[in-house]
Amino acid sequence: MATIDLNNLFDKGMELHSIANTAYPLTPTSLKQYALKNENEIQKLLEKEFHAMNELSLYVHIPFCKTRCKFCEYVVVSGSEFDLKDEYTDAVLKEIDLYSRIINNDKYIAGFDIGGGTPTELGFRRIEKIVNKLSKTFSLRSEQVWSIETTPFNAISKFDELKDIYNLGFHRISMGIQTVNQELLKKMDREGNAHLYQKAVDAIRKAGYTQFNIDLMYGFKEQSIEDFKSTVEYTVSLAPEYITLYEMRYKLTQIAHDALDVTRAKVNSQYLVAYEILIQNGYMANYGKNTFSRIKNNHGTSDYLTSRVTKATPYIGLGAGAQSFGVNYLAYNQGAATKSISKYIKHANNGSFPIQDIYDLPEQEIMAKTISVMFYFGFIDLENFRKRFGKDFMQMFKDEIEYLKTWNLAEIKDDMFILTQNGVSHMSGVIPMFYSDRSKQELMNINAEKLLK
Ligand code: SF4
Incomplete structure (x- = not known):
């Protein structure tokens, strides 16, 4: 997959600010593979x-x-x-x-x-x-x-x-x-x-x-x-x-x-x-x-x-349309698409997990969702990230962090990656920096008029 220039990615995120936000993935069918x-x-x-x-x-x-x-x-x-x-x-x-x-x-x-x-x-x-x-x-x-x-x-x-x-x-x-x-x-x-x-x-x-x-x-x-x-x-x-x-x-x-x-x-x-x-x-x-x-x-x-936000603790969502996010999986219960509860009730009554979609995800996708959610609080606790993924955030996203620091969008303080005031104002440009390669490409190809019609 061709590498996407960080400037272009940032600009596209800013253009699509109502799409590139803390809600990941970008569309209900993004993860279907x-x-x-x-x-x-x-x-x-x-x-x-x-x-x-x-x-x-x-x-x-x-x-x-x-x-x-x-x-x-x-x-x-x-x-x-x-x-x-x-x-x-x-x-x-x-x-x-x-x-x-x-x-x-x-x-x-x-x-x-x-x-x-x-x-x-x-x-x-x-x-x-x-x-x-x-x-x-x-x-x-x-x-x-x-x-x-x-x-x-x-x-x-x-x-x-x-x-x-x-x-x-x-x-x-x-x-x-x-x-x-x-x-x-x-x-x-x-x-x-x-x-x-x-x-x-x-x-x-x-x-x-x-x-x-x-x-x-x-x-x-x-x-x-x-x-x-x-x-x-x-x-x-x-x-x-x-x-x-x-x-x-x-x-x-x-x-x-x-x-x-x-x-x-x-x-x-x-x-x-x-x-x-x-x-x-x-x-x-x-x-x-x-x-x-x-x-x-x-x-x-x-x-x-x-x-959930600071430590990425896995959770089970029970009930119609509820989302569950595990160590390596993401799932949505019946009802997420139809916005109705009848299918959920039917599945539960039949004795099967009332799950509508479940994805066994590679690490890049799990990380992208985790980081998107962490931005609810405007910072990432680097120690918590290490505990969750066994990897160093600073090493993994070296180029992206350098880019964000250069443009005064983020800073590192007390083992925390923190958005600056400028970074918060440009959050939708910042978040895609941490997307998976697949979702970066997906974002670049989105036509906002079509998606939000
Ligand atoms: S329909 Fe209105 S009151 Fe009910 S959950 Fe949605 S926003 Fe809240």
């Missing part, structure tokens, strides 16, 4: 993986939302499948059973999250069933920060259940506000207002949560810098422990075509404005990190996510 098709092969791969693994995290996906926000990139069901909560819960329990046959419960569980969708939409009893089953199968550790997600509506209407969920062991909770711009909310098929948010925050506090995160989004076509500033200022007034800023990732959303009208300069300015407000108000994060915390020595993310 590594796909396993045969049940036997899949079983063997999973057995081999979990035999060798000492540590892993768990994630359960709950895909229910009353309505689907237009910017949502996740597997979410509303409409007729919204009432299949019992069937879905049973399917998750069956999936846990399948893993229990190939994983000993002596593995160290580094973190546990329930995400969505809207997990609290499932109701306490069903959540409890899943947690009880997981506790029997894995050595879940209550001293860790388990995290769950809710919506402002759920936080108010399901207050008693929120308390029960806290008592079950979830001491971190995350709630999405995204934006306070009413017009933008309407365009995205989402509801919300200041009165509702305040009531939701009061309910969350009353239920006992002291590790509370609010999610915000930026990078929308119709969202000005001033507009995002108001959202951040308002959110600070609600005083959550953590605030997470998500840059809009357009791939696979109903508004993918909007990406072509959003400039990198606007997105960078929105992040900068938010960063300054948050730092002034006592929230902490290195420039480029998306979760800000006002608690000292606390990343603000759950143990599951912190471990």
Whole structure:
């Protein structure tokens, strides 16, 4: 494969900033040459993986939302499948059973999250069933920060259940506000207002949560810098422990075509404005990190996510469309493509792993995905990289690092590879430097108009 000039690669990443981001691979079919098709092969791969693994995290996906926000990139069901909560819960329990046959419960569980969708939409009893089953199968550790997600509506209407969920062991909770711009909310098929948010925050506090995160989004076509500033200022007034800023990732959303009208300069300015407000108000994060915390020595993310981003700890994703990332494999459960749960339920009921796609990946691909995810925090811990891959990051990417240092895009400090402020502003040019040879070529050949149509 011909070597691609780093300048060209950087420029292409910048041009395709809504594609060359922390989400890897570039398209749902990018890795198809590594796909396993045969049940036997899949079983063997999973057995081999979990035999060798000492540590892993768990994630359960709950895909229910009353309505689907237009910017949502996740597997979410509303409409007729919204009432299949019992069937879905049973399917998750069956999936846990399948893993229990190939994983000993002596593995160290580094973190546990329930995400969505809207997990609290499932109701306490069903959540409890899943947690009880997981506790029997894995050595879940209550001293860790388990995290769950809710919506402002759920936080108010399901207050008693929120308390029960806290008592079950979830001491971190995350709630999405995204934006306070009413017009933008309407365009995205989402509801919300200041009165509702305040009531939701009061309910969350009353239920006992002291590790509370609010999610915000930026990078929308119709969202000005001033507009995002108001959202951040308002959110600070609600005083959550953590605030997470998500840059809009357009791939696979109903508004993918909007990406072509959003400039990198606007997105960078929105992040900068938010960063300054948050730092002034006592929230902490290195420039480029998306979760800000006002608690000292606390990343603000759950143990599951912190471990996944900083150490590349393998994780099993349970539930429809959930992603699993092992030592040498990547898999997506049934539902990832269809954004529906019926196939997932059917597969689990048939007693086979409800996996839609599974890839046995070469090291270059595993590394590319790992590094893309590490950029969530804006830095790579070089010691953690050595532990994960048994290789030296500086040696492996000598030319790329030299290039990034020359252009003041990254620096090395205290055994960390850190993006500079300039590097964060050019993140989509930086990330492709660490892609596999295959995905570099793929990026160079992408036509944005076609991909985001
Ligand atoms: S509430 Fe969250 S998960 Fe549900 S549709 Fe909206 S963005 Fe997606």
